[in-house]
Amino acid sequence: MTDASARTGTPTGRILFLSHSHPFGVFRVGSHHYARVLSDRGVDVVHVSTPISLVHRLTGRVNSSRLTGIPRGAERDRDGVLQIVPSTVLPRPLAVPTVARMLQRDGIDAAFDAVLIDQPLLWDSSVRSLSSRVIYRPTDLYPGGVKHALQRRILDQADGVIATSDEVLRGLGDLHVPSLILANGAESARFAPPRADAGPRGARCVYVGALDDRFDWGRIEGWALARPDVEFVIAGPDARPPRALPANVEIVGPVPYADVPSLLHTARVGLLPLSDSPLNAGRSPMKLYEYLAAGLAVLARETPGIGASSDLGIEVYTDDGDADAALERALAHPSPNRSGGALASSASWERKTDSLEQFLRTVPSRSV
Template sequence: MLAQRGVEVVHVSTPLSLSHRVTGRVDRAKVDVLPRGPHRDADGITHLVPRTLLPAPLGRFRMARELGRHGISPRFDAVLIDQPLLWDSSVRALAPRLVYRPTDAYPGGVKAALQRRIIAAADGVVATSSEVLRELGTVRVPTLVLENGVDAARFTTSADTPRGAVCVYVGALDDRFDWQRVDAWARANPEVTFTVAGPDARPPAELPSNVDLRGPVAYDALPALLQGARVGLLPLSDDPLNAGRSPMKLYEYLAAGLAVVSRATPVLREDDGAGVFTYAGAHDADAALVCALAHISPNAAGVSRAAGAGWEAKAAALVGFVEGLPVRGGVG
């Protein structure tokens, strides 16, 4: 949305290291098709995926040097950093306004240490949830909570035919995903199809036949997949990182007309009027699913809620916040 507003945007991804490629932590086939330098997409955003020998921050990667090496001037009006592993002292000097955008809580480890350095250097903080902001502790610069949003028009359909008993999850299938919960739901509801779409699916045990593992789904194919389901699933595990998550999938599900069932967190709360049902644990997870399946389909109230979370409004809020920050010269 920033690019559509006429902003020149450069997006730098976390570096792909040789050790990640050798050990198989990243898909070599996907790496091979990535451009080795800057490339501009259809929205006018310049993307750069650096390649390094060692993982960040262990290697000698420096942001300003990497940008200059690819002919990108290392000077911007503002820099937003949301990945602590991308931090090094050269980032502060890239722009007169530096904004940290935490998307997860980091209770310890390398990311927590780097996060403290970023906050000490930042001019402002834009957190994706109030819980993520709270986990930062005392912050002495301006802050804003700006939850993730949705391209509502992409996912909304005019069809009003009630949908069948299909539940869907689309997203990462890492430690934050609760396979046991999906397995239990599927066994308790054999008449319901549970579609799970995402890369590298590794369930801990054999799943019932009514669980359909789809693998990764292209973004362009996602609206059709969601519009064929009745309920969107957010089966979050006990991973501490889930406490502050603001999943974009919540609003994508709602925009596509689905009811939603999610594990309750400080961020994800019940809104039965909009078709969002939550559970605390195994004792009430089945009841939440039953309520979601019984909710009116398509979920018109959810579509309305999603419409209020569009990226256009969020981009405007972000630009206003950044422009209101004090300007200072870069420091090394």
């Protein structure tokens, strides 16, 4: 890779992301932010997401409302990133064509300075031919199943690894290539509270994110019963609480990414109520820094990647026995949380991209 200028050291050329998520829904993931920042720095970025298959549509796994706004072909977004959400008959990894063929089908030159893949299901034999630098960027634990098997194939071919947490890196076993731990970050400036937000906020706690089996509905119920004077707002798609929740719990459904900061600015505490799922051990929640950037204290279940830092407004609990006390500490933290906001600024996506670019420069290329 060459330098765009001696001042910035920004690499020119082309980078391909093979990502588990497209950016046309309510969520933003790490690949979206890296693609955005790199494009802003002059890199030609192509972002391919997990294909949406006919099988997924027919079985209801992807409903029609979630297809709104997804382009049918390659399309540049407002940040200059070329977005591709392929359509296939069968889901990956059964789907054909290969990634190389998907690119060629849209008239895209299938040669890149680097490929960063975080979705094991997008791996096929053609990926190795797309660049002399293939970087695996695992964002989750895959202890078994199809993704585990594909992850092993990727590691056999990859030139480097960028993991989002220590636990995710350890889960890969012994590596024969350079590696880096690069946790998720936040759009600190976007989430920062308005200057007029000077006074303490009311007793309101909020969660924004996925509501799958890694979310602990029981803990929300427990907090709500213990503190009926506190409002708990849960934002995310497909909310399915196991039973009726107390009246002070409000489920607001999915919130568009652009509207999340204003929602957070109404709250005092950001929640990360992680369930007992072993997959939570490897998570690097983006919401941790987004909450802090928005001026919230954070209340989270302790994991290998999330520990207490009371001076920064990060409170953790281990189980139901100490969860209520942790809530009280989070509610008592000065509001808005200025010290946490300073930490979030140091974890901006611009700084994360600096580290990513530096790593790419150190990874030896191979002939393809």
